[in-house]
Amino acid sequence: MWIAQITDTHIKRPGKLTYQKLNTADYLVRAIARLNAQIPRPDLVVITGDLVDFGHPEEYAHLRRLLEPLEIPYLVIPGNHDEREALRSAFPEHSYLPSSGFLHYSINDQYPLRIVGLDTVVPGHSRGELCEERLDWIRKTLAAEPQKPTLILMHHPPFMCGIEHMERIGLSGIEAFAEILKQNSQVQAVLCGHLHRNIFTRVGERSVLCSVGPAHQVALDLQGGEPGGFIMEPPGFMLHRWKDGRFLSHAVVIGEFDGPYPFYDASGKLID
C-alpha cells in the first residue's frame, strides 16, 4: 500500500494571499497534479491539518473545489488553522469524521494498515494539546487492536523540534503520549504536519515524522530568540509504503527539475 501525505495546505478564500504573499491554491494545484501523475498511484492521500488558513467556511469551499481533480481518495485531520465545525460541514460525506466533539477516528479494516486520526486542536490557539480525555481515547483505541499494524495521523508533532518559536506553539501531553506509544508496538509510524519541515525522530520507541508543506516552509532557525518566518524552500509531500510488514517513507520534492540523466552508457559502463 502506498500512502501520500500532504500537509499544511493553508488555503485562503479565492484571490486572497496567505500572509499577503503566497498563493497556496496554485501550490495545491501543482501538488495534486504531481500526486495524480505518481507511479504507482498512491492508494490513499492523508492531509495532516492546517487545511485552510483561518477556518472560514469559504476557505473550505475553496479547498473542496481545489481537491476535486484529485483522483485518489483522501482523509483529513484538523490543524491549528482549522475550525472543527467548519471542517466537519465542509466534508459531509467523509463518514469517518465523528458528528460532534473531537475529530478523532479510527479506520480499522478498510486498508492494510489501521489508520487512527488524532485531533490535537485547541480552538482559538496555535498550540496543540493532548488532554486527559484525548489521551484516554488514544489509549483505548490502540488497546482495542494491539495486533493490527497502525498508522497515527496528528497535526502537532509529539516532540520538541529545536525551532523555538514553533516549540512555543507545540503540543502538551507528549510525555504521556510517548508512554502510550511505548505500550503499542503495532504503531508503525506517527505522521505529523505543523512544522513545515521534514523531521524524523523516535517517540516512545516508535517512528515519528513530519513533512514539508506543498507551498511554504518554516525557516530552519535553530538559534532561538527569533520571531520566526516562512521561507520558499522547495515544496513537497511524503510518500509512505507499507509492504511486507515494513513501513518506509520517501520525501518527494514538487517542481520541474533537470534530468534524470543515465549513470551508464549504452554498453552498461559507468559514465566517466
Ligand SMILES: [Fe+2]
Ligand atoms: Fe501549518
Ligand SMILES: [Fe+2]
Ligand atoms: Fe499548524
